[in-house]
Every structure is written in C-alpha cells, then in structure tokens.
Amino acid sequence: MSKVYFIPANANENVLLIEKLGTLLGRVGVGNLNGVVALKMHMGERKNKTFLKPVYVRKIVEVLKKHGGDTFVTDTTTVYKLARYNAMDYYRTAFEHGFLPSYLGCPVIIADGLKDEGVQVNEKVEIARSIYDSDAMLLLSHATGHGSASFGGAIKNVAMGCVTKKSKIYQHEVTKPTYDNELCTQCDACIEECKFDAIEIKENGDRDDRELINEKCVGCGCCIAACETGALHLQVGAKENFQLRIAEVANTVLKSLPYSNCIFINFLIDITPFCDCEDLSPEYMCPDIGILASKDIVAIDQATIDLIGKHSFEGDPTIQVKEAHRLGLGEQEYEICRV
Ligand code: SF4
Numbered sequence: 001m002s003k004v005y006f007i008p009a010n011a012n013e014n015v016l017l018i019e020k021l022g023t024l025l026g027r028v029g030v031g032n033l034n035g036v037v038a039l040k041m042h043m044g045e046r047k048n049k050t051f052l053k054p055v056y057v058r059k060i061v062e063v064l065k066k067h068g069g070d071t072f073v074t075d076t077t078t079v080y081k082l083a084r085y086n087a088m089d090y091y092r093t094a095f096e097h098g099f100l101p102s103y104l105g106c107p108v109i110i111a112d113g114l115k116d117e118g119v120q121v122n123e124k125v126e127i128a129r130s131i132y133d134s135d136a137m138l139l140l141s142h143a144t145g146h147g148s149a150s151f152g153g154a155i156k157n158v159a160m161g162c163v164t165k166k167s168k169i170y171q172h173e174v175t176k177p178t179y180d181n182e183l184c185t186q187c188d189a190c191i192e193e194c195k196f197d198a199i200e201i202k203e204n205g206d207r208d209d210r211e212l213i214n215e216k217c218v219g220c221g222c223c224i225a226a227c228e229t230g231a232l233h234l235q236v237g238a239k240e241n242f243q244l245r246i247a248e249v250a251n252t253v254l255k256s257l258p259y260s261n262c263i264f265i266n267f268l269i270d271i272t273p274f275c276d277c278e279d280l281s282p283e284y285m286c287p288d289i290g291i292l293a294s295k296d297i298v299a300i301d302q303a304t305i306d307l308i309g310k311h312s313f314e315g316d317p318t319i320q321v322k323e324a325h326r327l328g329l330g331e332q333e334y335e336i337c338r339v
C-alpha cells in the first residue's frame with residue numbers, strides 16, 4: 001500500500017500550511033532529489049486567479065536547496081493560443097503572476113523552450129527538453145475539476161504539462177468537436193473564437209453550415225465553450241477517451257525519463273471545477289482540504305479524488321487513475337499519513 005502524506009488545512013490559514021510544508025517534504029523524501037531538480041507546475045493562464053501561488057513555491061525551493069537540490073521552476077507552452085502559447089508570452093504571464101526568479105530564489109525555465117523543443121521517446125510522445133534533461137522532478141499539481149478530463153491532478157500534470165505541443169495535440173485529438181447543423185444559429189461565435197482557422201462556412205442549399213477542418217483543429221475546445229446552442233459539442237465517449245490518453249502519455253513520460261526520481265505534491269486548496277488554463281472567476285467545489293505528497297502518482301491522485309469526493313466532479317474522475325494503475329504506474333490503495 002502506498003503512503004500519501006497529508007497536511008490538513010485547518011480553518012485558519014495558509015500560514016500554517018506553509019509552516020508544515022518543510023516537514024511534509026522531509027517525510028516524503030525530497031532529500032533524495034539530487035542534482036538539477038525540475039519543479040514542474042502550472043503558473044496559471046492570464047486572468048486566472050486560483051493558480052498555485054508563488055509563496056508556496058518559494059518555500060519549496062528553499063527546502064530543496066537546503067537538501068542540496070539545484071532547482072528551477074518550469075512548465076510548457078500550451079496548445080491553445082492564449083497568454084502561454086509560446087515561451088515569451090509564458091514568461092510574461094509567469095512574471096505577472098509573481099513567479100519571478102528573484103522572489104522564488106531559482107530560475108524559471110519554460111521547458112520546451114523558444115521553439116517547442118522536446119525529446120521524442122515514441123511515435124506519440126515528445127518530452128519537453130528541460131524536463132528530460134533534469135536529474136529529478138518534483139511535480140506540484142493544483143487539484144481541480146476539468147472540463148474535458150473531469151479531474152486534473154498529478155497524472156494530468158505529467159501527461160499534458162511535461163510534453164511538447166505535438167503530444168498535447170495527440171491527447172486532444174479525441175476532444176475535437178462534432179457539429180449538429182440542426183442546432184446551429186449561424187452566429188459565428190465559434191469562427192471568431194477559433195485561433196487556428198479550423199472552422200469554415202460551407203454552403204448547404206438555402207442555408208450555410210459550419211465545417212470543421214480536421215487537419216487544422218487542435219482539439220482545444222474553445223469553440224465548444226463559445227457555442228451557446230450546443231451545435232458544437234464533444235463526441236460521445238470523448239471525456240473517457242481523453243482520460244485514457246492522459247494516462248497513456250503520463251505512463252510513457254514517467255517510464256521514458258532518464259531518471260525515476262520523482263515526487264508528487266497535490267495542493268487541495270482553491271479547488272475549482274475548471275483547471276488553471278481557464279480565465280474564469282473562481283467558483284469553488286469545496287472548502288480547502290490540505291496538501292498531499294507521495295512517491296506514487298496513482299495513490300496521490302486517488303487520495304485527492306477521495307478527499308474531494310468523487311461525486312463532486314463532472315463525469316468519472318477515476319478513469320485516468322484506474323488506467324494509470326493498469327499500466328503499472330502505481331497503486332490505488334494507499335495509507336494516509338498525517339503530518
Ligand atoms: S475548431 Fe474548435 S477545437 Fe478545433 S482548434 Fe478551433 S477552437 Fe479549437
């Protein structure tokens with residue numbers, strides 16, 4: 001049974017959580033993260049308010065340094081064209097959100113670099129260069145619900161966050177929209193929203209339809225969010241298939257890194273129904289629960305879902321966890337060790 005260490009959030013405060021972070025990191029064994037340590041996290045889409053705050057990261061950097069780790073904070077660029085689409089925009093967004101090297105005490109490096117560069121480990125998966133080139137990884141995940149994956153935790157953070165655009169697109173292939181002309185009011189909100197020019201107007205007798213250009217579509221889902229009538233929607237089974245792809249890619253990444261020294265920290269605070277890629281105002285699924293740490297990525301995500309409550313999520317959040325377990329990434333049974 002895998003161990004999952006846990007600091008509960010008490011009524012009062014983040015200060016206490018931060019004070020206990022050092023003990024939590026010690027218990028899970030960050031002293032064994034040697035050499036160059038990638039501190040992988042999501043620094044928040046611009047206008048997102050609930051991303052994991054730099055004050056926690058600064059504390060973690062301090063602890064890692066005490067143990068001799070030479071760490072850097074990192075993430076990869078996105079598949080959709082917002083304020084983290086390329087490295088330069090991501091640096092600007094990260095700095096606006098307070099992820100400044102001078103504050104954190106370590107460099108911030110966008111892992112896929114200026115040219116979305118990675119190391120191809122199989123036909124579908126390319127690991128972002130700086131993550132591959134590290135000696136160890138500490139993965140910080142902000143636990144949230146997710147519009148397409150039901151749940152976003154450590155498995156999703158590895159699958160979508162440690163790879164280049166090519167591998168993100170591979171996962172998003174199953175979330176490409178489908179179109180129902182009966183429901184379409186021809187408002188063209190979808191065409192305005194699509195930054196990839198992947199929706200065109202197609203003449204169809206006395207009315208126009210909207211047509212998806214498959215080769216151009218990256219499956220980002222922005223048009224689905226913009227379509228108020230439901231004319232654009234996910235295909236049947238898309239959410240389940242997306243979770244299966246996430247587990248598949250996480251498995252490939254973790255088994256292809258030239259190091260196995262990885263530790264996972266899940267923050268169960270500011271838990272929103274959508275992930276930190278969204279620029280929506282916060283709306284919380286439940287009160288703060290605390291912080292978890294484990295060497296087992298399956299156990300920590302299972303524990304996270306159990307603590308939040310499986311039924312709080314839209315859809316079944318455990319598909320990715322079960323699949324990751326089936327692929328041999330870890331155990332769904334765990335023991336909670338309170339810190
Ligand atoms: S068509 Fe929709 S899902 Fe595809 S790239 Fe455009 S906005 Fe994204």
Ligand code: SF4
Binds near residue numbers: 186187188189231232
């Ligand atoms: S947003 Fe929806 S309703 Fe409007 S044109 Fe696109 S598919 Fe049709």
